[in-house]
Amino acid sequence: MGENCCQNKAKNDNKTDQDANVYTSPYDPTQEPIFPPDLKINFEEYNKKALMFKTNEVKWYRPVTLTDLLELKEEYPDSKIIIGNTEVGIESRFKNMKYSVLVNASHVPELxxxxxxxxxxxxxxxxxxxxxxxxxxxxxxxxxxxxxxxxxxxxxxxxxxxxxxxxxxxxxxxxxxxxxxxxxxxxxxxxxxxxxxxxxxxxxxxxxxxxxxxxxxxxxxxxxxxxxxxxxxxxxxxxxxxxxxxxxxxxxxxxxxxxxxxxxxxxxxxxxxxxxxxxxxxxxxxxxxxxxxxxxxxxxxxxxxxxxxxxxxxxxxxxxxxxxxxxxxxxxxxxxxxxxxxxxxxxxxxxxxxxxxxxxxxxxxxxxxxxETPELGPSTGSQVYELVGAAQKDDNPIGRPIVHTSAYQQATGEAVYVDDMLPLKGELFIAPVYSSKAHATLLNIDTSVSLEIHGVIGYIDHRDIKGVNYLEVIEEQFLAVDEVIV
Known part of the structure; x- marks a missing residue:
């Protein structure tokens, strides 16, 4: 609001600034914030109106009568009719699918x-x-x-x-x-x-x-x-x-x-x-x-x-x-x-x-x-730990039941996993190739058929490891050389 911005005026922590229409009372964490009345919508009136949003790439329609829906479907036979967008949303985000016309049929009474x-x-x-x-x-x-x-x-x-x-x-x-x-x-x-x-x-x-x-x-x-x-x-x-x-x-x-x-x-x-x-x-x-x-x-x-x-x-x-x-x-x-x-x-x-x-x-x-279909009920968990001595400093975590650093993100769904990330251009994936025998002598590996599959770039074995092909923790070769043992 330029010169009328509330930041340019003297602060009043107990009153409403009428000119800027900004409520400036200090935040009270013990009280539930009030949703601004001016932003509330008359949903009954809103739900009776047909809507159309348009960008350079997508047209999105929300008809409210069956007649309008059928006309849209005739005009755009390849359009996608959506309700919860649970399938198209996934296809658009993770499969890079493009839909130029989307029709939301959630407000058609007959449907x-x-x-x-x-x-x-x-x-x-x-x-x-x-x-x-x-x-x-x-x-x-x-x-x-x-x-x-x-x-x-x-x-x-x-x-x-x-x-x-x-x-x-x-x-x-x-x-x-x-x-x-x-x-x-x-x-x-x-x-x-x-x-x-x-x-x-x-x-x-x-x-x-x-x-x-x-x-x-x-x-x-x-x-x-x-x-x-x-x-x-x-x-x-x-x-x-x-x-x-x-x-x-x-x-x-x-x-x-x-x-x-x-x-x-x-x-x-x-x-x-x-x-x-x-x-x-x-x-x-x-x-x-x-x-x-x-x-x-x-x-x-x-x-x-x-x-x-x-x-x-x-x-x-x-x-x-x-x-x-x-x-x-x-x-x-x-x-x-x-x-x-x-x-x-x-x-x-x-x-x-x-x-x-x-x-x-x-x-x-x-x-x-x-x-029979047994009902197992919700899962439960427990943690057993010893109480630390009074002399131990508060910032010393040894023996204390400390929350894992990523626990809150995982519990709230904020944690980002590999499957949540969009693939990058040229990104490759690696998959292990297992032996069909549990314990056998490794005589030969024929990669010719696999390398002919579209999208397969190459094959990696023990010869590609620049270093030691050995896992000390389990005393086992990382990639098999002459023998398959598991």
């Missing part, structure tokens, strides 16, 4: 509506995963158990779906349209044949099923570029229908899946004869896939021990993985596909036994633990 129908619960595509979880939990408490088995599977999966903050912003429609091959929810939606409603400008809405043909290729579905996903109907389950979902990751909380699955079986009326079977897997191909041959082969069979053997024989053919498949751990992932089915078999067999549909339980007591 945020939730309705109960005769067949299930219809969620607008912009409904957040936290709201989906809340509605399904309430429905689970209000409706009969046999009607909410798909809901239970979704609720269980959402417990381990990313973090609470992500679920508060990410939408159910965004999860489907992203079409990730390791999506935690898409195998459930595909196995339950969830119904989708899509619409484009000038056309009536149409219904699509998330069936075996829904995912076409990597990140591609049968929904066309000009269509907008309106709603997702998660179906009620039936009396003779059983549903389960499974996920295996490196850790239980907030981690992407190695392999996940949604499984549904429908029996002939109050029997153990399979009428329909749906087995959907993520993490086993470029898309979420269904084990079509296995599903077809098991129809008409009894739900008994012989079923598992037949399923394991065909699942490997249904879900092949090349040795160089992205993600690695090929044998482990193949094993998980059959392990999940075995767990599904045990769970359903126990439920049929409890309903007296089968009278001789096929489950040995030693196998019952496979269908």
């Amino acid at each position: 945020t509506d939730i309705k109960f129908t005769e067949d299930g619960i219809k969620f607008g595509a912009s409904v957040t995963l936290s709201n989906v979880e809340e509605v399904l939990e309430k429905a689970k408490g209000d409706l009969p158990e046999e009607k909410t088995r798909v809901f239970t599977a979704v609720i269980e999966m959402l417990k381990w779906f990313s973090s609470k903050q992500i679920r508060n912003t990410a939408s159910i429609g965004g999860n489907i349209m992203t079409a990730s091959p390791i999506s935690d929810l898409n195998p459930i939606f595909q196995a339950s044949t969830t119904r989708l409603e899509v619409v484009s400008k000038g056309s009536k809405s149409k219904e699509l099923l998330m069936d075996k043909d829904f995912f076409q290729s990597y990140r591609q579905t049968i929904i066309s570029a000009s269509d907008v996903l309106l709603s997702v109907t998660i179906p009620f389950s039936g009396k003779d229908e059983y549903f389960e979902s499974y996920k295996q990751a490196l850790r239980k909380d907030d981690d992407i899946a190695i392999v996940n699955a949604g499984m549904r079986v429908v029996f002939e009326n109050e029997s153990d004869i399979i009428k329909e079977l749906y087995l959907s897997y993520g993490g086993m191909a470029a898309t979420t896939v269904m084990a079509k041959t296995t599903m077809q082969k098991l129809i008409g069979r009894k739900w008994d021990n012989n079923l598992v053997q037949v399923a394991c024989q065909t699942l490997e053919d249904d879900l092949p993985l090349n040795a160089d498949a992205p993600g690695g751990t090929i044998e482990y992932r193949r094993t998980l596909t059959t392990s999940f089915f075995f767990k599904f078999y045990l769970t359903v067999a126990q439920q049929l036994y409890n309903k007296e549909i089968i009278h001789n339980t096929p489950i040995p007591r030693s196998h019952l633990s496979a269908i």
